[in-house]
Amino acid sequence: MTKMIGTRLKLARTASGMSLRDLSAAMNDLVTAQAIGKYERDESMPGSAVLLALSAALDVSIDYLLSQDRVALESVDFRKKASASRREEAQVQAKVLHRLEHYLAVEEALGLDSATWDRPDGAPYPIAAIAEAEQAALRVREAWHLGGDPVTNLVELLEARGMKVICEPLADPIDGMTAHVRRTDGAMLPVIVVNASHHGERQRFTLGHELAHAVLQPHQLSDAEVEKAAHWFAGAFLMPAEILWREIGRHRTSVSLGELFALKTVLGVSVQALAYRCKDLGIFGQPLMRRLYDEFEQQGWRAPPYEEPFAIAKESATRLRRLCFRAVGEGALSASRAAEALGMSVRELDRAMAGPWEDPASP
Template structure:
């Protein structure tokens, strides 16, 4: 088991045998032996391994209890196999911790995710998705207002949302099913480095894959359907018409910028929604898109980016489990991946200053 965990830690850190060997001052062959289990690193090497791979040593001795299946990377074109594997292992590790904290409670503190009842069984055309997105919003009591924190909403409905720090621009999100001992969970992972509008659109798009599964008629493109759902979920038709009016010939960039920050949907997303909801015609859509391209806004939208979202449910549940005596302090610190010292500071909300770090 130790060998397998060392291999996983190395892959998760995206290191070659050679690179890890160099960090530890041993040969590539020595690392290979550790991974095959034909030799065992001593405790100082194990510490160095953990440090280099950015994990805690306890990782090496924990049996993996959660399996990720049905893994899908969204548009995986230039992300690469090795990087995908690194992301997979890191997400599996996070999923394991999530499941562990949920299992610590005598009764699960979150509901089992369920697609709402009463949504259409069949989607015959992309336009049907408008009504579908509204039904889902209503079923979840989201009304027609902006969704302030989509991550928190999805977490509260039982999805496991993860934000992982991936530097490579080819990463565009991942979904999987986490299989635990007696339960399974939908996992959606986004990059913590993305602006909020990109994270939210990806989350809503992946939610659409789950909600629309088995409902699309032949000939309805699933990716297009999921994009349509994402837009309609973030900015429902009713809201689009309320904000922009029913018929427009031109849209001002500043309007779109303000709406982006209010609804957490990109300026480009608003332009597309305006077209989909019949507010603007094809000519206005094309003209505005060209203007966006000219100004470089299709690569990077102007002014402030939308702040990124951060999943917070996990940390909250750790503290809740601690308060209700379901877990110990050591366990809590381990799950949060911080030292006991820092954990004490945070638990008792001590001021963080230089002296406190001694």
């Protein structure tokens, strides 16, 4: 039976951000945009020369285009601004599917089980009020034996628990996304996507927010209230009340920025998120919050890109990289397939595997 490439071709093109005309131009007009559209609709199959040109223009292997393995995203939920376009959302989903297909292929080559995740006991947790997200965050921490300590590397924690975390450069209006990926065998896996272009504090809060969507089960809450509950969960998960009560106290009428920044480096959150959390816990009253809002506004921290001094290091998803190195080392995967999974050239992969001087968080 003739292999068709429509689904894979459209996925790779959308992930690249190219239109049909863009792809045609990238192939030096070897074929028209209309012809590429027919390939994507499986109305025709390209010859070997065109297939090679498509592979080069999209920076994917011919094997990838010809593969019949497919995964699908379900229950997609974005954390975004209103300015995010449908095209930007479609490109994010395509990027995620593109990355996940490679991710699952690497795990399969190593014989690893990727069908389950360590769902916290009792999850998903039903909540009927925004503040009930507080208890849900505590239950996740208890289930994962985190105690009251700060989480130093949130991506590593989530991936160790079986969630798939994808760090990709995304359009600025999109902070992140949560979804479930359905494998060809029917298994469902939770996936969290975070914008690799954002600073560390913003990434960490996005990860906490998206984790909330994976473990909360809201009842009789509006969409806006669900988002507020996810925000509350993220704050409670990253900044447990016990830490704040111990470090800041139960009630404050004044606080210095120096004190907030000192605690920022411990918890890995922005001073703005820290202030909001203290407000939710009743530590800061409205008069103090108004003074802090004014200060944040004057400093320009409440406007995009929301950057503050003493930026927290960016989160990075390194598990796929480690697995690719292992797969190549064990001969379970060719260097070319591993490089494709990581979005780099074979030469770059060889350099990365050769020594520790390469940046471990890239790509």
